[in-house]
Amino acid sequence: MIEISGLTKNFGGTPVLNRIDLSVAPGERIVVIGPSGTGKSTLLRCLNFLDRPDAGTIRLNGMTVDAAKATKAEILAVRRRTAFVFQNYALFANKTARQNITEALVTVQKRPRAEAEARADEILREIGLAEKAGSYPAALSGGQQQRVGIGRAMALDAELMLFDEPTSALDPEWVGEVLDLMRKVAQARQTMLIVTHEMQFAREIADRVIFMEGGRIVEQGPPSQIFDAPQDARTRDFLRRVG
Amino acid sequence: MRALDLDYMLGLVPVILGYVPLTLGMALAAMAFALVLASLMAVERVVKIPVLDSFVKLFISFFRGTPLLVQLFLFYYGLPQVVSALAQINGVTAAIMGLTLHFAAYMAESIRAAILGVDRSQWEASQAVGMTQGQMMARIVLPQAARVAAPTLVNYFIDMIKGTSLAFTLGVTEMMGATQKEAAGSFLYFEAFLVVAVLYWIIVEALSLLQRGVEIRLNRAYAR
Numbered sequence: 353m354i355e356i357s358g359l360t361k362n363f364g365g366t367p368v369l370n371r372i373d374l375s376v377a378p379g380e381r382i383v384v385i386g387p388s389g390t391g392k393s394t395l396l397r398c399l400n401f402l403d404r405p406d407a408g409t410i411r412l413n414g415m416t417v418d419a420a421k422a423t424k425a426e427i428l429a430v431r432r433r434t435a436f437v438f439q440n441y442a443l444f445a446n447k448t449a450r451q452n453i454t455e456a457l458v459t460v461q462k463r464p465r466a467e468a469e470a471r472a473d474e475i476l477r478e479i480g481l482a483e484k485a486g487s488y489p490a491a492l493s494g495g496q497q498q499r500v501g502i503g504r505a506m507a508l509d510a511e512l513m514l515f516d517e518p519t520s521a522l523d524p525e526w527v528g529e530v531l532d533l534m535r536k537v538a539q540a541r542q543t544m545l546i547v548t549h550e551m552q553f554a555r556e557i558a559d560r561v562i563f564m565e566g567g568r569i570v571e572q573g574p575p576s577q578i579f580d581a582p583q584d585a586r587t588r589d590f591l592r593r594v595g
Numbered sequence: 596m597r598a599l600d601l602d603y604m605l606g607l608v609p610v611i612l613g614y615v616p617l618t619l620g621m622a623l624a625a626m627a628f629a630l631v632l633a634s635l636m637a638v639e640r641v642v643k644i645p646v647l648d649s650f651v652k653l654f655i656s657f658f659r660g661t662p663l664l665v666q667l668f669l670f671y672y673g674l675p676q677v678v679s680a681l682a683q684i685n686g687v688t689a690a691i692m693g694l695t696l697h698f699a700a701y702m703a704e705s706i707r708a709a710i711l712g713v714d715r716s717q718w719e720a721s722q723a724v725g726m727t728q729g730q731m732m733a734r735i736v737l738p739q740a741a742r743v744a745a746p747t748l749v750n751y752f753i754d755m756i757k758g759t760s761l762a763f764t765l766g767v768t769e770m771m772g773a774t775q776k777e778a779a780g781s782f783l784y785f786e787a788f789l790v791v792a793v794l795y796w797i798i799v800e801a802l803s804l805l806q807r808g809v810e811i812r813l814n815r816a817y818a819r
Contacts, residue, residue, distance in 0.1 A: 428725055438723075445817070448816075
């Protein structure tokens with residue numbers, strides 16, 4: 353169980369996250385939607401301290417962290433229990449596809465190299481890039497890079513996987529293969545928190561959809577409720593505009 | 596104008612070549628120490644450790660702001676008078692020390708700029724997988740910064756090789772010192788210094804070839 357309460361973040365005095373409360377059940381797949389600049393990405397980035405929250409607590413299966421006062425050790429502990437997929441892939445440019453996957457397993461999780469490599473090869477097959485194991489990111493297409501980015505996150509066996517608009521930077525031709533891989537991850541009942549503008553995808557895989565605006569959760573519920581019978585005028589307004 | 600004494604020049608080549616190992620040895624040792632010191636200072640300048648940061652800034656300012664020759668004299672002739680442990684310091688050690696500190700100050704700034712040039716996404720990805728700051732630097736940021744800094748660092752190494760000639764003022768018989776001695780015996784100063792100049796030149800040119808090789812290797816990951 354993951355519980356977030358009162359999570360708050362200001363950028364230069366402007367509240368971007370306004371006392372967010374959210375609990376995530378194991379295996380739950382949550383999709384966060386909403387207009388640009390409403391704090392969706394910031395929520396994800398605050399959850400693993402890429403952005404430092406100003407207030408709130410994060411409870412990750414028994415470990416409770418006061419976000420504003422988190423120590424270095426606590427921040428590392430939270431990061432090691434979550435995995436992050438970036439909009440711009442953010443693959444390690446000096447590492448091959450395979451090394452991108454083994455890197456954290458060896459450096460952070462201290463697993464034996466042989467074991468990490470076996471895991472990486474398994475992941476590479478799963479993401480359909482076994483033949484690209486030795487390629488550097490610069491030699492991969494956007495879709496391939498993002499699949500490695502997801503593979504790198506999968507390999508961590510994290511309690512929570514965070515996806516920050518994973519298809520927004522992709523050329524349209526690569527979006528399908530990345531969404532297909534995310535479906536696969538979702539089918540394995542990995543706990544996921546996904547920020548995306550892919551509404552059809554959200555409807556398909558989400559257990560719960562959250563609509564955010566102005567740094568707050570406006571409305572949440574199963575996809576059928578949010579997409580077919582939204583309660584709040586702002587949700588209706590947003591869905592009409594995107595869709 | 597008189598004719599060059601070519602026989603003398605040819606005879607001098609093997610004599611001076613005998614001192615190439617000492618010249619290159621000093622340069623290589625100083626380069627190795629300087630790289631380590633400069634990397635540490637560069638990382639410190641990026642992460643800014645409170646008290647240490649002021650010290651590093653002062654160090655870089657001093658060693659960039661004073662002539663290498665002055666620094667060498669300070670180490671060889673000056674320091675032993677105040678620090679008794681250094682009373683036995685020999686010219687080679689003092690030269691390596693001086694070259695190390697002097698060039699580390701310059702290299703630290705180049706490496707710092709290269710570190711800051713590494714894309715933000717690389718830092719964030721390292722943090723997101725749970726790396727410590729040290730792991731992030733060692734595994735992801737510094738290797739990428741090295742590629743950017745490499746051409747500049749090789750230039751400093753070239754400067755350093757030429758800088759070893761100053762060790763002759765500390766009584767070290769390296770390429771320059773040996774030439775000076777030979778010339779003082781033969782009075783053929785032009786021939787002697789021309790020979791040593793050409794030998795330095797050839798060494799530096801050979802290094803430029805190596806530089807190209809290093810750059811190709813460092814760019815391997817970025818080929819499309």
